[in-house]
Amino acid sequence: MIQNLLRVEKYFDSPTEKLQVMRETLNQASGDLILKAHKPHISVRNLNVYLAKKHILKNVSLDIPDKAITCIIGPSGCGKTTLLKTFNRLLQNSVDVKIEGDVLVDGENIHGKEVEVESIRKKMGLLSQRPCPLPMSIYDNIAYGPRIHGIRRKKTLNLMVEKYLREAGLWDEVKDRLKSPATSLSIGQQQRLCLARGLAVKPEIILGDEATSALDPISSKKIEELFVKLRDQYSIVLVTHTLRQARRIADYVIFMYLGEVIEAAPASEIFSNPKEKLTKEYLDGYFS
Amino acid sequence: MRHIRIKRIEEKIFKGLMIVATLAIVVSLFLIIVAIVRRGLPVMSWDMISKIPTGGFYLGKEGGLLNAIVGSLYIVVGSISLGLFFSLPIVLYINLYLPEKSRLAQFTRLSFDVLFGIPSIVYGAFGFTIMVYLGIRTSLLAGILTVTMLIIPILIRSIDEVIRRVPKEMKDAALSLGATRSEIIKPILRQVAPGIVTAILLSVGRGIGDAASVLFTAGYTDSIPTSLSQPVATLPLAIFFQLSSPIAEVQDRAYAAALILTVIVLILSIAARFYSRKFSKNKI
Numbered sequence: 046m047i048q049n050l051l052r053v054e055k056y057f058d059s060p061t062e063k064l065q066v067m068r069e070t071l072n073q074a075s076g077d078l079i080l081k082a083h084k085p086h087i088s089v090r091n092l093n094v095y096l097a098k099k100h101i102l103k104n105v106s107l108d109i110p111d112k113a114i115t116c117i118i119g120p121s122g123c124g125k126t127t128l129l130k131t132f133n134r135l136l137q138n139s140v141d142v143k144i145e146g147d148v149l150v151d152g153e154n155i156h157g158k159e160v161e162v163e164s165i166r167k168k169m170g171l172l173s174q175r176p177c178p179l180p181m182s183i184y185d186n187i188a189y190g191p192r193i194h195g196i197r198r199k200k201t202l203n204l205m206v207e208k209y210l211r212e213a214g215l216w217d218e219v220k221d222r223l224k225s226p227a228t229s230l231s232i233g234q235q236q237r238l239c240l241a242r243g244l245a246v247k248p249e250i251i252l253g254d255e256a257t258s259a260l261d262p263i264s265s266k267k268i269e270e271l272f273v274k275l276r277d278q279y280s281i282v283l284v285t286h287t288l289r290q291a292r293r294i295a296d297y298v299i300f301m302y303l304g305e306v307i308e309a310a311p312a313s314e315i316f317s318n319p320k321e322k323l324t325k326e327y328l329d330g331y332f333s
Numbered sequence: 334m335r336h337i338r339i340k341r342i343e344e345k346i347f348k349g350l351m352i353v354a355t356l357a358i359v360v361s362l363f364l365i366i367v368a369i370v371r372r373g374l375p376v377m378s379w380d381m382i383s384k385i386p387t388g389g390f391y392l393g394k395e396g397g398l399l400n401a402i403v404g405s406l407y408i409v410v411g412s413i414s415l416g417l418f419f420s421l422p423i424v425l426y427i428n429l430y431l432p433e434k435s436r437l438a439q440f441t442r443l444s445f446d447v448l449f450g451i452p453s454i455v456y457g458a459f460g461f462t463i464m465v466y467l468g469i470r471t472s473l474l475a476g477i478l479t480v481t482m483l484i485i486p487i488l489i490r491s492i493d494e495v496i497r498r499v500p501k502e503m504k505d506a507a508l509s510l511g512a513t514r515s516e517i518i519k520p521i522l523r524q525v526a527p528g529i530v531t532a533i534l535l536s537v538g539r540g541i542g543d544a545a546s547v548l549f550t551a552g553y554t555d556s557i558p559t560s561l562s563q564p565v566a567t568l569p570l571a572i573f574f575q576l577s578s579p580i581a582e583v584q585d586r587a588y589a590a591a592l593i594l595t596v597i598v599l600i601l602s603i604a605a606r607f608y609s610r611k612f613s614k615n616k617i
Contacts, residue, residue: 133509135505138432138505140434163512163513166508166509166510170509171505173505177502177503177506181523189510189520190511190512193512193513194511226615239506243509252509
């Protein structure tokens, strides 16, 4: 990379030109670095999804890097959520859905015949748009996942509940009322509870479907900070409508439009120097 | 201005209509209760709810309605348990396992809507036909089975309505933790517990108050049954038989029986509401 930069220094005369090319070189290098450091955790190949005969996802191919925050951006109705739901196979519960193509998680096709859908879902924690606690106490909400996966010992469960509530930054707020209903929490706390609940089944991936859009600014900031804190341990995929959020926390960005992936690149590259005209227009706010 | 005035008048007319409708119903129900209490209360006594009929009870002599009270409770408890045993799996199956808008689910719902509307005497006659075919006499078991058939449509349709209203996000949330479909039943049932209580109350009301379905199937007797194969008395039939008596004293006892029936339903409703509130504290 350094050699490339030196070469640029030699070959171009005008300073603006020099700067431009240097920036491009740097961006490319950083992109290479991110993809090199983070092997793809989820790979999508030629994915086509039809819902009620409508072609929602059109020949989507992309890689989601491991242990990084990937933001999927794009205007409403471009298939972001559908893509997310394909990852944990929730989509197939809908009516009249047809899925073609491959989704590989750790190299394993999730639509393979011998794959158990529960084990795929266990790998991925889902945070929905509006927090959706289960109709149980705070404690039972966290313990629900471990329990269905066979953990029964009270001591282990207690430890897990504390650990994941701490991880979601909620422990200090709720430690005295673990037995009260989850609905007694504020909506921001509920979303952190849902995050803790998801973490308690030990996933590798966290899927967020506009996870902060129903929250107040302070709560959504807390969730964002949690994502940043968790990115070393989990691959985080966020669908987001807020470009600013993507700018703040994304490592890797996928821009979708009308069911197609227009551009996928490291955040620094896509925000400073988008390759596609559409991406640039979207980032500049010509449409949203 | 004129436009607004018309709107105001409209508003008043509709509000008036609502009040009239509410009053009409509340007042007529109140009148029924007044009639029951006025004629039933004077003949009410401790004997009435603690003794079974003696020889001349239906001629106005000593005795009580304990046989019918216990019989009605037996029938209702038996048929609610049996009814839930069949309806819960059916409702859970059509809601969780069949795809949305599945033909089979639609067809099942339609069938139970139709069954809902069938008069109870038809269930009674149906039960009787089968009893004749199998060579069984009128009995507690036959009564329970027939009332179960009568209330299953109510249980299924009302539980179905509440389970359909469980937010999809809640199911998705549980599923995305790696739960199987049978594992998400628990949170769903917790969420709809109050709805199930309402469904049970509706069925208790229908089951305990129905005379036609038990007429041919459960029979009538002056003693309390000690096994499922013995006939059993019920309060609605006690009312029916005593009302058709020419003796005024006995007719009044019919009202006393109606009073007992009303109080039982009242007690059950209050208890059920109390417990459903306890269950629903975690509802979202």
